[in-house]
Amino acid sequence: MKILYVAGREASYSRNRIIQRALAAQGHEVVACFPPDKAFKHYPALLWQVFLKARSCDLVLVGFYGQLLVPFVKLLTWKPMLFDMYITTYDTMVFDREKAKPGSFKARLYALSDWLSYQLADLSILDTNHAIQQFGNIVKTDLGKFRRLFLAVDDSAIHPKPQLEARDHFLVHFHGEYIPFHGVRHILQAAKLLENENIRFQIVGRGATYEEDMALARELGLDKVRFLDPVPYAKLADYMAEADVCLGIFGNNPRAELVLTNKVIEAIGMGKPLITRRNQPVQELLKDGDSVRLVEAANPQQIAEAILELKNKPDLRLAIASKGHQIFLNHNTVDKLGQGLQAILMEIVAQRGLRLSPTPAGKDRPL
Template identity: 70%
Template sequence: MKILYVAGREESYSRTRIVIRALEMRGHEVVKCLPPDKSFKHYPGLVLSALLKAPSCDVVLTGFYGQLLTPVIRLLTWKPIVFDMYITTYDTMVFDREKARPGSLKAKIYALSDWLSYKAANVSILDSNHVIAHFGEYARSSTSKLRRLFLAVDNTVIYPRERQQKHDGFLVHFHGEYIPFHGVKHIFQAAKLLENENVTFQIIGRGLTFEQDMALLKELNVQNVKILDPVPYAGLATHMAEADVCLGIFGDNMRAELVLTNKVNEAIGMAKPLITRRNAPVQELLQHKESVYLVDAASPRAIADAILELQRDEGLRQKIAENGHWRFLEHGTIQKLGEGLEAILYEVVSKKA
């Protein structure tokens, strides 16, 4: 199949890169319409390039930020379109960046952008059935043209490996942005509770709440947390390999109710026992104390208790790590992403024919 892939993010962007690789591994020809960077100024050129390239292709696949690209491309071609929605505008702007209140005019405009792109595409993709149902509610729309495809990560980088460095004690790893739904402040508070339990935390990242969270760390006078700068993806895997346990997200806002996140996939891809907050998307993929350890949102005590239980129970650690990795192999690799994308693309092409 010859696939026109149009996205507003450059080829080095993680989602763009693995989508292309997943399709090429399945033997498809991917014709790329991609910008050099994420600036919106490139969008007119992307649309023009898509107009010229679409006639020779079997199907169009739109990526981030398709809420702008997909409706315009629909006006220019009758080729079938699959929209890899991945992240909705409404959830990003209302619940993540908090640029509008639910029910406000701005929130309705954000919902409208998601709905228009959904209507323009033959099929759109989201990463959980929970988010698909949520889309139907806020967009007041049918969800018949939505398909679930779990997140995937680059398993040529993310895979189980031996520790490169030995360490004393029990090492707990977190990486990601300092943003509300990640709940880094709850990790710091949990660390304080475990200061005398031979537990060390390594936290990699920066972000919106970094200064606020650092102030909390100083106020609590936490002594068992190492703060590290962001690292390249390959270096991230090396840090994860050193850990006994990896952490997911712990925030209590609406955004945290709706996400699976790459860090969940990365932990199980590395065959590390994962602790993360309980939400519906995670529970579509993983099961408590079988392939993940789930805790209540925004609860430092629950995080601390989970770490202590896994520290003391090597058998449970190993079971969660092994079962989580099997779920990753079933759903989270580039190969599985390619299979899922291929099935959806063939679905729309066959219907169009």
């Protein structure tokens, strides 16, 4: 198929890069329409490009952030449409950024944008059944047009690598934004509890709570925690490769209850044992004590105990890492994402009753 892929984020955004690779691997021709950055001011020019390019395409895939784009894309093209919702507006603005209170007028507007984009697309994608059910709880609609497709990450960069640096300590790794649902402060408090152990931490990232968390680190007198600025993706994989354990998320706000997150997938993709907070999305993919070590939210004591357990039980550490990586290979590679997208696209083709004919490349293309 010739697929018009339009999204509200720039071409370099990780989800856009991975989706394009996954579609190309399935033999599809992808016509990309992306803005130079995430600013809404680029939407008129973006939609003009959609209008110009849609005529020659068989199907439209709208990617993140797409809730505001879907109605206009539908109006301009009337093509079959798959919506990669990725994250709902309501969850982001109400639970994560706390720009509105649940039940408020603004919150209802955010829910309306999710509902409308879902109704206009032929099918929509979210990454967990829990996220899909949450959508239904918020917007009170039938969920039959949703399909679950687990997150995937760039497995050309994220894959097991040997540890190159000889060291005499146990290394714990975290990367991500300093934001409430990641719960960096709980990692720092766990590091304080482990200060007398031969354990060191490396934390890569910046973000909204950075200054607050740095103040906490100074207050705790942490001298076994190394803080690093964000690095390119390939370099991030190198940092992860040196670690003995990787950390996920530990916040206790509503957002943290709803997400799987890329860092969880990246850890198991690197073949590293993962410690993260317990929530339903993670448990759709991983099992506590088997392929992940789960702790309760906002609980530095449990984080510290889990780290110490995996340090002192190398067989358990290796078993969790191995089983986690096998799950990654089964569900979270770019190839698996492509297979999932292909099945959903062909479902739309069948629903629309589109006739297929061979293309010169040997692939079936809707007429």
